[in-house]
Amino acid sequence: DQQVKQNSPSLSVQEGRISILNCDYTNSMFDYFLWYKKYPAEGPTFLISISSIKDKNEDGRFTVFLNKSAKHLSLHIVPSQPGDSAVYFCAATYSGGYQKVTFGTGTKLQVIP
Amino acid sequence: DTGVSQDPRHKITKRGQNVTFRCDPISEHNRLYWYRQTLGQGPEFLTYFQNEAQLEKSRLLSDRFSAERPKGSFSTLEIQRTEQGDSAMYLCASSLQGMDTEAFFGQGTRLTVV
Numbered sequence: 001d002q003q004v005k006q007n008s009p010s011l012s013v014q015e016g017r018i019s020i021l022n023c024d025y026t027n028s029m030f031d032y033f034l035w036y037k038k039y040p041a042e043g044p045t046f047l048i049s050i051s052s053i054k055d056k057n058e059d060g061r062f063t064v065f066l067n068k069s070a071k072h073l074s075l076h077i078v079p080s081q082p083g084d085s086a087v088y089f090c091a092a093t094y095s096g097g098y099q100k101v102t103f104g105t106g107t108k109l110q111v112i113p
Numbered sequence: 114d115t116g117v118s119q120d121p122r123h124k125i126t127k128r129g130q131n132v133t134f135r136c137d138p139i140s141e142h143n144r145l146y147w148y149r150q151t152l153g154q155g156p157e158f159l160t161y162f163q164n165e166a167q168l169e170k171s172r173l174l175s176d177r178f179s180a181e182r183p184k185g186s187f188s189t190l191e192i193q194r195t196e197q198g199d200s201a202m203y204l205c206a207s208s209l210q211g212m213d214t215e216a217f218f219g220q221g222t223r224l225t226v227v
Binding site for chain 1: 117144146153154155156157158161168169171204206213214215216217218219220221
């Protein structure tokens, strides 16, 4: 049972344009959401997070949007840079269980110079 | 401190053999996690420690798997009687208590069972 779903395995975007990565979840208990970035041969690196009490969180070029009613979140990268090329994992967790994070299957982003 | 360190980076073993992986967390982090990642999937939670206490284990952690963190510092993950289905990347992460949602991951140990 895939509780966190990333339905796009890959995405290609031109440098300077916006990258939008999508994520859906099914577990209503999830109240904290994260995005991790992973380069080849490295472990995942925390990128940005959002609590369910918010619908938007911004950090530089990265913005995460949360639509609780649709159980959907998205990561926007503006402008996209070649160094952003990586696999992006959406992840979710819940109060009282923040130690156990559920990851999606990842979206491989390629930013074309 | 250079971050979370895992050893070895790669391990090839024959089916039925035992293997042990080591994880050295960031020194001041008292929480340590093990995840497994198979091809095309995201990391899956296996277990976590707070100091030396193992506080939660996933049902993915069969009785062939055992994890320890004897002195609350480094941790080991042992797989006994390996099976081909155990082939995966084993990731270790650490965090400060209260900062669980921003864990730092190691580079992982890639296990191949032949």
